[in-house]
Amino acid sequence: MAVGREKPRTPDLNPCELEAPLARAEGVNFFYGVGDARFQVLFDIALDIPPGQLVVMTGPSGSGKTTLLTLIGALRSLQQGRIDVLGHDLARLDPAALVRVRRHIGFIFQMHNLFDALSAYENVKMALQLAGRHSAAEMRARGVAMLDRLGLGHRIDHKPRALSGGQRQRVAIARALANRPKLVLADEPTAALDPDSTRNVVRLFKELTVEDGTAILMVTHDHRIIELADRLVHMVDGRIVSDVILNDALRICEFLKDVDAFKALTPNELTHVAERMRRRHYMPDEVVIHEGEAGHELFLISEGEVRIERGGREVARLGAGEFFGELALLSGNPRNANVVATQPLEAYVLGEADFQDALGASVSFREQLRRVYFLRH
């Protein structure tokens, strides 16, 4: 495990890359109590947390979010199902090994749990010492840098009693992040923070996901975080009821992977395309493409349906996962048909230049498009 090592920078993190998830839950059931008092709090949970994702978990209280967090954090023994964390199958680890796995996870608790007797820096040092390979000076430098980053540079040697609630919470966050863990588990980390600190903390989280590829699984209802989340997992009554990708590039990736024409693209090429696509919405009966106009864009339907009209006559209907508009781009001729939304339509749009780039970059992509082209004409 490479946690806490000198910042392993992977600057161009690839949202389409199928990297091994840092945490994965599969078929997880969990019960509290025994005998008649036994009740189930988690039902068949499956969740993948790949590197670089800020995953926000929401749901009413009692929906099992925290239980899931403690299971993934190796703080509770697994009952049914499988959880892999940082390459370890937790069910196979003895308690001592579980403790070692936990050292590579950054925990941010709802309660800051700082030691009254220790200064802000010393509290952070409690975590730094676990990494066990820093000199006192290095630890001090790291700890101070992290506290400074969280706006506590002037409070390093203060004890918790001399700090505000928000400052204490930020010390706790510094403690969790000081070792630059690959996986961060957080429970309402911004509950005690004022808006400025929250922005600062959220920026730091985001920075860690983008620069270090840190995966963050966070229970929060704070909209300032949800806005920046890559993914939103919603739990109700112990079940994951929705798992939505909020990050457009990620979303498009997920979508493109299932589109035949894009299947042959390498993850890099997919990322390249996905990052250049823009989401666009159309109302029912709105005309997406006018016959005879010059064509500059390729459309990919993510939701809804369109009908293709040539000479006032419907010739085809296309649905989610299908694309249109490639002909004019490939041939350079004007649009040869009207395309009209039949329902509220959400489409991903790729501009001409980016389209040509993608074509140039991938032989397979070109061939796929040609195949479709010949099928349609």
Next chain:
Amino acid sequence: MPFQVAWRVLSHQKGRTALAVGGVFVATLLIFVELGFFIAVPQGGMLTYDHMRFDLLVASNRYVFMGQSWQFPRAALAAAANVPGVAAASPVYLGDAKWQNPEGGPRIDVTAIGFDPPTRIFAVPDIDRQTPVLERADTMLVDSATRSIFGPLTTGRTVDLNGRSMTIGGEYRLGTGFLGLGVVLVDPANFFRIFARRSPQQINLGLVTLRPGADRDKVVAALRRALPPDVQVFTRAGLTRYEIAYWTTKTATGVIFGSGLIVAFIVGLMILYQTLATQIARQLPQFAMLKAIGYRNRTLDAIVLVEALLITLGAFLPGLGAALGLYFLIRRETLLPVTLTGVELSGVFAAAAAMAIGSALFSLARLRRADPADIF
């Protein structure tokens, strides 16, 4: 790490820590004093013997301790004097007399030791010096450790012993040990004046000195052969063992100071345990957090153990100082050999360490309750 955290936690809560240190200080001091007595009091039985010149002691088979020595025939001691290797065999007479001050007041028991001054059985210069005084009729020397209820011990004062008027001829200082509240020395002539009904043919102790170069063990064996069966022979070391065993096991002394020792230990243990348990209960979420982020149980255990050891050490040193002061006072007042020997020092230190470790172990059960799953 455990040391730093333990130190900071203790120095953060100065009040609580001071309270704990104070409590353990008292417990440690108690252990010192009880142990001091436990060891010294039985030696009180040897107090007088320690200042007497002899190599072997001949006593009745019924001998219990110096104050309850029973009697045996003087002839037996005379026989002892003829055993090869024996240089001298001197009789000692012991008796309890009633002391009555001329001004009235209660009759108080006083122990009288009768001996022949030329035998010089006491290695006490003050006694040697006053031999002529002892030889005066109706005159006695008084141990200056004799309690004040006997009245002033002024030389020349006359008091009543068993109805006979006796003059205090002088003082010496030896300590009364377990012989009672007061001790007087007299020569045999005066002794039998006080104890008119006693026969000079019955003696209490026989002090045997050996010729230079004589083999002690052989002499002991020869004495045992030569002496009648109702008489026994002690070496100094054997006598010491006999007296200490008697005071430790056959009297309440061992029980009193031994149980005091145990109670003091338990008090210290409880104070420490209480302190640690409160400490752990207050910081349970912090300890749970440490477990959650990857600290092993043994690290947390170490924090608690170091806290216990620091408190104990903080209490032990002042406890030692106070004990030395108390020992000095006790020695001065009772003449008991209450001293700090290496054995005692290491004994009390071991007890203190056991207190620290024991209390830490007891409180670990509470530490185990810190469940990292509870803190989210």
